[in-house]
Amino acid sequence: MTQDELKQAVAEAAVSYILPMLESDTIVGVGTGSTANLFIDELAKHKNKFDGTVASSEASAERLKKHGIPVYDLNSVNEIRVYIDGADESNEHLHLIKGGGAALTREKIVVACSEEFVCIADESKLVGVLGDFPLPVEIIPMARGHVARELVKLGGDPVYREGVVTDNGNHILDVYNLEILDPVALEKSIDGIVGVVTNGLFAKRPADILLLATKDGIKTLKR
Ligand SMILES: O=C[C@H](O)[C@H](O)[C@H](O)COP(=O)(O)O
Numbered sequence: 001m002t003q004d005e006l007k008q009a010v011a012e013a014a015v016s017y018i019l020p021m022l023e024s025d026t027i028v029g030v031g032t033g034s035t036a037n038l039f040i041d042e043l044a045k046h047k048n049k050f051d052g053t054v055a056s057s058e059a060s061a062e063r064l065k066k067h068g069i070p071v072y073d074l075n076s077v078n079e080i081r082v083y084i085d086g087a088d089e090s091n092e093h094l095h096l097i098k099g100g101g102a103a104l105t106r107e108k109i110v111v112a113c114s115e116e117f118v119c120i121a122d123e124s125k126l127v128g129v130l131g132d133f134p135l136p137v138e139i140i141p142m143a144r145g146h147v148a149r150e151l152v153k154l155g156g157d158p159v160y161r162e163g164v165v166t167d168n169g170n171h172i173l174d175v176y177n178l179e180i181l182d183p184v185a186l187e188k189s190i191d192g193i194v195g196v197v198t199n200g201l202f203a204k205r206p207a208d209i210l211l212l213a214t215k216d217g218i219k220t221l222k223r
Pocket residue numbers: 031032033034035036085086087088097098099100101102103104107
């Protein structure tokens with residue numbers, strides 16, 4: 001199976017997983033990226049079974065709306081039953097690196113408002129130790145130099161993601177060469193740097209379930 005076929009398989013598995021949760025008033029949180037896009041396309045087949053969605057990016061909101069799926073402002077909903085999103089890396093504890101598509105801040109906010117976080121990924125994303133994928137950090141533009149120097153002190157090599165502006169009007173530093181042995185501690189340390197909006201470690205609030213597409217079928221990993 002190709003990586004695209006694995007992503008399609010896990011998108012379908014995610015819809016099967018959430019189907020029993022869908023009721024007329026259910027709000028579904030929707031992530032961002034190529035795997036989330038396939039999930040959106042599958043979810044559209046069931047759009048009459050739930051109320052609507054909250055999206056973690058403008059791109060996902062647009063795709064949902066094209067399918068005729070309602071997209072609500074986060075401040076107008078009381079509860080998100082389940083949030084579905086991809087990841088750039090996951091370890092066995094379901095600590096994640098996210099933000100390859102620069103949507104990390106809104107993703108983390110929607111996760112924080114969701115009862116359950118289901119991560120969907122193909123098997124290439126499961127790693128022993130996080131950090132081969134450069135860690136995205138969303139920053140306030142004027143703080144770029146300061147944040148970069150602080151990230152070097154933490155052992156990383158930050159690289160400015162040229163030309164990228166997030167949905168929040170901010171910039172991204174991708175931090176290379178971090179061997180992330182304690183994801184929770186590093187997430188907190190980076191969040192403590194003045195000028196950092198969010199970092200792409202999802203460890204304080206990891207995924208609850210990882211649906212992993214493998215060549216032998218879908219595997220379900222739980223915390
Ligand atoms: O900012 C983007 C998100 O965190 C994505 O969920 C992540 O980059 C994974 O994307 P993909 O499913 O395209 O590999």
